[in-house]
Amino acid sequence: MTKVCTISLVAALCCVATGAVAQSAGDPKRGGEAYRACVGCHALQPGVHTTGPSLGGVWGAKAGTAKGFVRYSKEMQFAGITWDEDTLNAWLADPRSMVPGTYMVFRGIENDQTRADVIAFLKIAMAPGGVTKIVEGGLVPQGYAEGQIPAPLKLLPPSTQVAHVRHCGDSFFVTTADGIETPYWEMNVRLKLDSRSTGPEAGKPVIVGAGMAGDRFSIIFFNLDELSHFVTEGC
Numbered sequence: 054m055t056k057v058c059t060i061s062l063v064a065a066l067c068c069v070a071t072g073a074v075a076q077s078a079g080d081p082k083r084g085g086e087a088y089r090a091c092v093g094c095h096a097l098q099p100g101v102h103t104t105g106p107s108l109g110g111v112w113g114a115k116a117g118t119a120k121g122f123v124r125y126s127k128e129m130q131f132a133g134i135t136w137d138e139d140t141l142n143a144w145l146a147d148p149r150s151m152v153p154g155t156y157m158v159f160r161g162i163e164n165d166q167t168r169a170d171v172i173a174f175l176k177i178a179m180a181p182g183g184v185t186k187i188v189e190g191g192l193v194p195q196g197y198a199e200g201q202i203p204a205p206l207k208l209l210p211p212s213t214q215v216a217h218v219r220h221c222g223d224s225f226f227v228t229t230a231d232g233i234e235t236p237y238w239e240m241n242v243r244l245k246l247d248s249r250s251t252g253p254e255a256g257k258p259v260i261v262g263a264g265m266a267g268d269r270f271s272i273i274f275f276n277l278d279e280l281s282h283f284v285t286e287g288c
């Protein structure tokens with residue numbers, strides 16, 4: 054009996070000690086799971102920007118310098134931060150206290166262990182060639198690396214291709230390429246631009262469902278000129 058107790062006591066002590074070591078080191082596999090909190094706003098593929106800049110290649114880089122991302126806050130651009138374990142630790146604990154005025158709407162990761170895990174994951178993911186390593190190494194599914202990239206808007210059926218939009222009263226009357234005109238309450242329709250290569254073809258705006266309820270729609274144009282060309286006021 055005493056012997057069993059002694060053994061389990063040793064086992065318990067051993068686990069406490071291992072736990073302490075794991076906390077300072079961080080576990081990239083667990084970090085990959087916790088990275089789910091970032092996927093909605095960041096891609097890891099270099100150059101793929103969504104709500105936030107791509108995090109690909111950002112390890113060791115100066116903050117606010119990802120090529121092609123034009124929506125940094127002034128505060129981030131002039132923060133003078135270089136991304137490493139220590140700066141990421143402060144940033145992910147409380148983004149707004151590290152960079153007041155940041156556009157990153159994220160309250161932070163309170164738990165020290167989870168933060169250490171995410172940073173261990175980012176150390177691999179944010180380094181050159183990181184995407185291949187994290188996907189092939191089974192740390193995260195491919196989708197996590199790609200971020201929230203919507204399905205391409207090209208080659209949709211004629212029923213989604215917008216030929217003309219008429220605004221009358223509180224409604225949009227949308228005529229699609231199949232010749233059908235459908236009325237929508239103006240508050241349920243968003244007019245959007247998507248200039249990326251995955252967006253609609255130039256001169257071929259599309260109307261797609263948005264949200265779960267089935268009564269919300271987005272009309273997506275390729276550029277601003279199309280908006281004034283395709284949408285006219287008239288009853």
Ligand code: HEC
Nearest residue numbers: 090091094104105106116117119125126129155156157159
């Ligand atoms: C709601 C969207 C959103 C979420 C969620 C989010 N971010 Fe961000 N992130 C942004 C935006 C926007 C910026 C640019 C901030 C600015 O310019 O002030 C940013 C900036 C960053 C930067 C600085 C990049 C650079 O180029 O200097 C890092 C690093 C970062 N985020 C990591 C993360 C991590 C890790 C997570 C998850 C734990 C996360 N973010 C969650 C939107 C988000």
